[in-house]
Amino acid sequence: MDKQSIYDDLKKRILTLELEPGTALDEASLSKHYQISRTPLREVLRGLAGEGCVEIVNNRGAYVSSMSHKVLRDFFITAPMIYSAIGRLAAQNAKPAQIQEMSEIQEKFRAAIESGSSADMVYWNQCFHALMGEMADNPYLKPSYDRLLIDHARISQTFYRPRDPEMSKRNIDALAHHDQMIGAIESGDSQAIVDLIVEHWELSRDLIEYFVKPDPLAFEMAAVNE
Amino acid sequence: MDKQSIYDDLKKRILTLELEPGTALDEASLSKHYQISRTPLREVLRGLAGEGCVEIVNNRGAYVSSMSHKVLRDFFITAPMIYSAIGRLAAQNAKPAQIQEMSEIQEKFRAAIESGSSADMVYWNQCFHALMGEMADNPYLKPSYDRLLIDHARISQTFYRPRDPEMSKRNIDALAHHDQMIGAIESGDSQAIVDLIVEHWELSRDLIEYFVKPDPLAFEMAAVNE
DNA sequence: TCAATATTAAATGTATACAATATGTATACT
DNA sequence: AGTATACATATTGTATACATTTAATATTGA
Numbered sequence: 001m002d003k004q005s006i007y008d009d010l011k012k013r014i015l016t017l018e019l020e021p022g023t024a025l026d027e028a029s030l031s032k033h034y035q036i037s038r039t040p041l042r043e044v045l046r047g048l049a050g051e052g053c054v055e056i057v058n059n060r061g062a063y064v065s066s067m068s069h070k071v072l073r074d075f076f077i078t079a080p081m082i083y084s085a086i087g088r089l090a091a092q093n094a095k096p097a098q099i100q101e102m103s104e105i106q107e108k109f110r111a112a113i114e115s116g117s118s119a120d121m122v123y124w125n126q127c128f129h130a131l132m133g134e135m136a137d138n139p140y141l142k143p144s145y146d147r148l149l150i151d152h153a154r155i156s157q158t159f160y161r162p163r164d165p166e167m168s169k170r171n172i173d174a175l176a177h178h179d180q181m182i183g184a185i186e187s188g189d190s191q192a193i194v195d196l197i198v199e200h201w202e203l204s205r206d207l208i209e210y211f212v213k214p215d216p217l218a219f220e221m222a223a224v225n226e
Numbered sequence: 227m228d229k230q231s232i233y234d235d236l237k238k239r240i241l242t243l244e245l246e247p248g249t250a251l252d253e254a255s256l257s258k259h260y261q262i263s264r265t266p267l268r269e270v271l272r273g274l275a276g277e278g279c280v281e282i283v284n285n286r287g288a289y290v291s292s293m294s295h296k297v298l299r300d301f302f303i304t305a306p307m308i309y310s311a312i313g314r315l316a317a318q319n320a321k322p323a324q325i326q327e328m329s330e331i332q333e334k335f336r337a338a339i340e341s342g343s344s345a346d347m348v349y350w351n352q353c354f355h356a357l358m359g360e361m362a363d364n365p366y367l368k369p370s371y372d373r374l375l376i377d378h379a380r381i382s383q384t385f386y387r388p389r390d391p392e393m394s395k396r397n398i399d400a401l402a403h404h405d406q407m408i409g410a411i412e413s414g415d416s417q418a419i420v421d422l423i424v425e426h427w428e429l430s431r432d433l434i435e436y437f438v439k440p441d442p443l444a445f446e447m448a449a450v451n452e
Numbered sequence: 453t454c455a456a457t458a459t460t461a462a463a464t465g466t467a468t469a470c471a472a473t474a475t476g477t478a479t480a481c482t
Numbered sequence: 483a484g485t486a487t488a489c490a491t492a493t494t495g496t497a498t499a500c501a502t503t504t505a506a507t508a509t510t511g512a
Contacts, residue, residue: 003465027493027494028493028494036466037466037467038466038467038468038494039465039466039468040465040466042269042494043268043269043272043465046269046272046273047272047278050272050275050276050277051276052365052369058473058494058495059472059473059493059494059495060474060475060494061474061493061494062494072363074365074366075366076310077364078361078366078367079366080366082370083313083361083367085304085307124488137300138300138303138304139278139300140300140301140304140305140308140370140372140377141304141370141419142370142371142375143278143369143370143373144366144367144368144370147365147366147369151366156511157237169485174427178482180244180271182481185453206405207375212463229495252463253463253464254462254463262496262497263497263498264464264496264497264498265495265496265497265498266495266496266497268464268465269495284464284465284503285463285464285465285503285504286463286464286503286504287463287464372482397489
């Protein structure tokens with residue numbers, strides 16, 4: 001397994017919460033697991049730290065980056081601005097080959113939703129939005145955008161409930177948004193893509209609110225007053 | 227010299243253009259220069275790559291990141307949005323100790339301008355704006371902001387002419403902006419800081435335009451027609 | 453002479469051994 | 483008993499030797 005594959009594998013395990021926020025990433029165990037020496041493994045961990053997946057503390061090793069309330073708040077403040085900017089630039093700069101690739105990813109995403117595979121949904125959704133970042137082709141926005149996507153995936157996983165029928169409905173909506181986004185990018189319609197991204201964002205935000213502020217459990221007032 | 231110092235030193239040399247864009251960063255030479263083995267030096271280079279100072283090509287080493295026309299364009303597109311957002315957040319979140327520190331940095335900056343030391347001006351200006359990024363305290367915006375600051379310093383250096391009287395005038399203006407920014411942050415005035423940042427940005431932008439589109443050299447039409 | 457291939461030198465990439473640091477445990481002391 | 487200190491263990495950080503890849507040069511053939 002080469003370094004890039006190890007990088008991708010670790011990132012995937014962090015995004016899917018298989019490695020939960022705060023988990024210690026022990027160099028010896030990982031290098032044994034991936035059958036590679038500690039030197040290149042350390043470089044992988046430091047690479048992931050640069051992307052925000054991992055936090056490194058001096059002389060105390062690497063940890064999967066945390067997801068505090070503060071982080072959640074910053075995420076809600078920041079995502080709409082960056083997502084809109086990336087979308088606008090993507091509509092302006094997307095190359096035909098990238099649009100083709102995006103269509104293919106979208107079909108994989110559609111298949112994942114139809115099959116109900118939660119891990120695949122997260123993965124192909126991630127690919128879709130990461131590709132939009134590539135289309136935007138702006139080295140200054142990319143690091144922030146990528147970091148937002150990482151936490152977006154983790155937050156979504158946290159609040160996703162595969163058995164809730166409300167989820168299927170939202171997935172269908174998200175899928176439709178993606179289709180429309182591809183159309184807007186093809187026609188280079190900046191305003192359309194920004195509108196779609198705002199709509200898509202609100203879907204995601206509402207999903208999270210839906211679970212942060214759920215309906216209280218049923219209870220009998222009479223029983224309490226007895 | 228410890229790893230952090232080496233990191234800082236290299237970053238400073240890149241910012242001040244002592245190490246020009248595209249310069250190859252040879253591991254052996256650098257490790258000899260800093261009296262450290264290649265292993266930790268490689269980690270430093272990869273750290274700088276994560277920040278955007280350095281580009282690493284597989285099996286071909288590290289280079290000071292380039293400054294193409296494309297980069298310049300992306301810089302102009304992106305900086306106003308991120309700078310404004312950071313400024314707004316700084317006004318909202320700055321801690322008293324940080325405001326104190328900013329005042330101290332500003333005095334160093336003032337001294338640098340009065341003494342006319344170009345390198346010190348770049349350095350303390352960088353510190354001022356980097357601290358504003360700390361005040362904003364937003365992990366999603368920070369990586370983009372830091373990358374913008376790096377290239378902002380390099381672009382400014384490229385177009386700075388210490389002997390031009392126009393420069394001194396602009397320096398005085400920049401200094402005044404900084405003073406006003408500290409005031410706006412102290413009073414938590416978001417609107418004021420955004421206005422100041424836009425003004426400050428325009429100063430910087432005009433400076434660059436002033437040298438990208440200079441007045442043509444004098445010539446005699448008559449001579450051409452002879 | 454030019455092109456293609458083989459060889460060689462120099463660089464990066466990896467493994468491993470050793471050093472420094474941090475944590476946990478045991479022991480001594482108040 | 484509780485705290486502090488000393489020691490032991492485990493983990494990270496660094497140096498160095500070796501492997502691999504790249505690039506430059508030399509050599510051979512047409």
